[in-house]
Amino acid sequence: MPARARRVAVCCGSRAWTRPFSDLMTKITGILLAFLVAIPSLGMLAVATLMNPSAVSCTVLADLSVGPIPDSLTARTRDGQSITIDRQQLTHAATIITVGAHTAGVGPTGVLIALMAGLTESTLRMLANPSAYPTSVEFPNDGIGSDHDSLGIFQMRPTAGWGGVADLMDPSYQARAFYGGPSGPNNGSPRGLLDFVGWQTLDPGVAAQAVEVSAHPNRYQNYQPVAEEVLRALTRAPTPSAADPHVPETSRIVFPLPDGTYTFASPFGWRTDPFTGKRTFHEGSDLAAAGGTPILAIADGVVAFAGPRGGYGNLIIIEHTVDGQPVASFYAHMWDMGIHVAVGNTVVAGQHIADVGSAGRSTGTHLHLEIHPGGATQPPVDAVQWLAAHDAKGLEGESIVPAGCVPTGR
Structure with missing residues (x-):
């Protein structure tokens, strides 16, 4: 797992066209391709x-x-x-x-x-x-x-x-x-x-x-x-009588922060609440990282929630289908301008969906991650263990799918 040190942060994330081309068309194809290859500067886009x-x-x-x-x-x-x-x-x-x-x-x-x-x-x-x-x-x-x-x-x-x-x-x-x-x-x-x-x-x-x-x-x-x-x-629109949107089976599972950008802070389970000093159950896994670090969707899915929610500060919930079963992933504590998806968006595993922040009940910049097998209304499990059990892949920069949809009006 990545090891570069970051400021340790903890949180309390309570749930609050008919035939092949004719010979003429083949010649035209060759001319067009030769033109594109011969003048590569016209074919390149800025990086x-x-x-x-x-x-x-x-x-x-x-x-x-x-x-x-x-x-x-x-x-x-x-x-x-x-x-x-x-x-x-x-x-x-x-x-x-x-x-x-x-x-x-x-x-x-x-x-x-x-x-x-x-x-x-x-x-x-x-x-x-x-x-x-x-x-x-x-x-x-x-x-x-x-x-x-x-x-x-x-x-x-x-x-x-x-x-x-x-x-x-x-x-x-x-x-x-x-x-x-x-x-x-x-x-x-x-x-x-x-x-x-x-x-x-x-x-x-x-x-x-x-x-x-x-x-x-x-x-x-x-x-x-x-x-x-x-x-x-x-891409056919679902029928109006459909009770719930269908979430396609995911193609892979990835870790929610890029390799080398985070350290493990506060684990899933019982702990001393950093705000109250009392013993409470921490429903997520905290990954400390610098503010602005890209947060990645752990799997293909559909965004079910994106916005402020209580102690989470700002929260994204994504619904997935993993091994034929529903799973929901929660990503919390982003700042107000740190969310790059909107409800109803389809996302892919490894897509840049948000940026690490420190909103809500948080003592420093980090990602609070929850995994809910069965869906968002079901109890969470240890997110880090779940990712390991599903052979989650860590991604480097060139493998990250860029943010694709920035919500308006935020």
């Missing part, structure tokens, strides 16, 4: 500072909010082939959509292009490649691939600079790398979608090829109808 949410903040598009994930979906490719996608593949699609929703400049068109690429390269499966990288099978995967040294949903190659094995076996990282741009992990090399000026004016298949640089550039258009159907199915 923003990852830890500065204002540099990359955006409003999450309502039409990219992921809803219920069906058990399967059947659609036809442009050449008439029927393809059925299962729930796991659709879960990866949901991650691609959600990351796109929180990446400035992507929008529905960019998400569609990413889905076309993922369907073409792997049929939206996270593929390991033990012949090239034996350790890749140690990460969660949906099968084995064998295309050179390619890995994952978008079949990205470590030798091409897309990232390491651990990076490329992470669906969220692969989506961020595909989109690229200021918040992408590769600083424009290799180039993601946003690193190509004018990508919005290209045929979606041409745009996908610009990122993938495939030896078979005309494949992507074939999957556009399937990608469109996936996007419609996963």
Whole structure:
């Protein structure tokens, strides 16, 4: 666990399009791609500072909010082939959509292009490649691939600079790398979608090829109808009769503060209350960190609460589905301007959702974290132990999903 010393703080967190391109179109595709490659300075975007949410903040598009994930979906490719996608593949699609929703400049068109690429390269499966990288099978995967040294949903190659094995076996990282741009992990090399000026004016298949640089550039258009159907199915608004919003199964669990930024302060359990001096039960785990340190969502989920609440000062509650069961995570003591999500926002694991502060019943800057298996109304458990039991990954700066939605009117 991270060890750099910080001021110790404690709190009392009481709960108070039909056929492949013609030869002519193929020539046009080649000309367009040659132009983009020959003039890279036109294709590069400025690199923003990852830890500065204002540099990359955006409003999450309502039409990219992921809803219920069906058990399967059947659609036809442009050449008439029927393809059925299962729930796991659709879960990866949901991650691609959600990351796109929180990446400035992507929008529905960019998400569609990413889905076309993922369907073409792997049929939206996270593929390991033990012949090239034996350790890749140690990460969660949906099968084995064998295309050179390619890995994952978008079949990205470590030798091409897309990232390491651990990076490329992470669906969220692969989506961020595909989109690229200021918040992408590769600083424009290799180039993601946003690193190509004018990508919005290209045929979606041409745009996908610009990122993938495939030896078979005309494949992507074939999957556009399937990608469109996936996007419609996963972002369809829930029916008015639905009692509660469906929270998709999370793709991973991460630690809520970046590696090297915190120390453990006050644990879960009985302790002496720092304000009253009495013996009380502390329902969270306190992680001391400097003010402004990014707070990360521990898992994919939906924001259920974001704002002031009693002794918590300011509080964020996120609802998750972990191993098929509901779980709620609480993040407390942020200052008033330290919240970067709003109720109803869909977030991804490792997303910068808030900044460490010291509001409410707090003696110094820190994160008070609670984990409630069963949902927000159920009793909490030891958050640190729960994270360890679920193999939570610590993230460094380049792996953090930037803040994507800053609430207005705060």
